[in-house]
Amino acid sequence: MPALVSVLACTCGGDSAKVMAMKAMCPGPSMDPASSTVIGSACMELGLGYNNGLYGSVDEPEARKYYRWGCDVNSEGSCYNLGRMEEKGEGGEVDLVRALAHYEQSCHLGYDEGCAAGFMLENDPAILVGPCERGDNRSCFLLARELDDSDPERAAMIQRQACDRGYAHSCFSYGINLVAGRGVEKDKEQGMAIWSELCDAGHASSCGTFGMMTDDLAIKRDYLQQSCTLGDGPGCMALADISEGELAVELQERACELGLQRACGL
Numbered sequence: 001m002p003a004l005v006s007v008l009a010c011t012c013g014g015d016s017a018k019v020m021a022m023k024a025m026c027p028g029p030s031m032d033p034a035s036s037t038v039i040g041s042a043c044m045e046l047g048l049g050y051n052n053g054l055y056g057s058v059d060e061p062e063a064r065k066y067y068r069w070g071c072d073v074n075s076e077g078s079c080y081n082l083g084r085m086e087e088k089g090e091g092g093e094v095d096l097v098r099a100l101a102h103y104e105q106s107c108h109l110g111y112d113e114g115c116a117a118g119f120m121l122e123n124d125p126a127i128l129v130g131p132c133e134r135g136d137n138r139s140c141f142l143l144a145r146e147l148d149d150s151d152p153e154r155a156a157m158i159q160r161q162a163c164d165r166g167y168a169h170s171c172f173s174y175g176i177n178l179v180a181g182r183g184v185e186k187d188k189e190q191g192m193a194i195w196s197e198l199c200d201a202g203h204a205s206s207c208g209t210f211g212m213m214t215d216d217l218a219i220k221r222d223y224l225q226q227s228c229t230l231g232d233g234p235g236c237m238a239l240a241d242i243s244e245g246e247l248a249v250e251l252q253e254r255a256c257e258l259g260l261q262r263a264c265g266l
Contacts (some may be wrong), residue, residue, distance in 0.1 A: 019055065022046050028069050029079065038073030042255075043067070047081060061089030071102060076111035079103070083117060094123065112136035132158065137167035152183030164192075168203050177208070179213065188213075199226060208235030217242070233260030 026043035043066050051063035064085045070078025083102035086095045100121050106114030112131040116138050119127050125146040131139035134264055140162040147155035156177045162170035171194055177183050178191030192213060198206035204227050209221030212234075221242065227235025233255045240251035240263075255263035 013042070018090060019046075025068055026066060028065075031069065031073075033071050033073055035073040037075070040070050040073045043070030044068065044075045044078040044081070047078060051081070056174065060085065062091075063109050064091035071105065074105075074109055076106045076109035076114065079106035079109065080111050080114040080117065083114065087117075087121060109129065110134075112139055115139055116142060135165065137162045137165055137170065141167060141170045141173070144170065147212070148182075152177070154183075156183030167204075168198055172209075174194055176209070199223060202230060204230035204232035204235065208232045208238065211235060212238050227252060231258055233258035233263065236260070239264045 010103065012137065016216055021047060022042045025039050026046055031039065047063045047176035049063075050059040050066065052058065061186060064082065067078045071082050079102045083099040085091050085108065086099035086102065088094070100118055103114045103118035103121065104127065107127060107130070115127050115131040115136070118216060119125065119139075119142055125143055128139040128143040128146075129255035132143050139156050144155040144162070145157040147158070156174065159170045159174040159177065162173045174184075175191040175194035175198075178187045178194070180186070192210055195206040195210040195213075199210055205225075207223050207230060208227030211220050211227060214220050214223065221239065223241035224235050224242075228239055228251065236251050236255035237260055240248045240255065241253055252263050256265075
């Protein structure tokens with residue numbers, strides 16, 4: 001959510017003076033679309049309040065109403081939250097057409113989460129270009145994933161840039177491309193160094209992938225154990241494959257519990 005100064009610190013009921021003041025600032029259809037961001041923020045905060053039960057019980061239809069009014073005056077967070085409710089059918093019917101329109105509106109207003117949500121709904125990578133160029137790492141990660149097959153060089157470049165900004169998922173993907181030589185000059189040593197560093201920071205898939213790729217059995221066990229401990233199903237299964245007896249069975253069961261279907265019922 002965009003950073004907002006909350007005036008709803010008092011959650012002592014929907015009739016509190018602060019809430020009434022907020023409602024006076026967000027009167028609904030009579031508002032001028034060119035209204036100030038302060039008014040849009042008031043509508044959004046009222047939506048959040050009803051959405052999260054700050055005035056008693058959760059009231060999703062009321063939340064949806066205030067998000068809609070906030071979006072009408074170009075509150076980017078209101079547009080995003082309205083789209084989310086329309087997509088999920090919260091506070092009203094599911095309406096994917098309106099949801100996409102409101103995600104795109106929030107995106108055009110500079111709210112990068114709206115861009116990513118619009119992409120997930122429509123699967124049109126074009127919506128991710130703008131926020132990625134603005135430095136939104138999640139958008140860059142999703143865009144690179146879409147470009148992996150059609151333009152691997154561009155995908156690798158985007159992954160590296162997001163990785164340089166510290167986005168772990170892009171670093172992991174960039175490591176894969178380095179090891180495979182896809183879209184970038186092959187460099188297994190550098191790719192595995194990236195995974196090792198990510199593993200040290202607690203990135204489970206990096207621990208598991210490093211463990212699967214190394215030939216040193218002791219190091220393999222160590223990295224796979226770390227990945228399994230961190231909740232990586234493939235890592236648990238790979239460790240089971242090089243273990244014996246009850247330990248192998250326990251690791252396989254753990255992989256199944258973590259959602260790795262091929263580990264279930266073997």
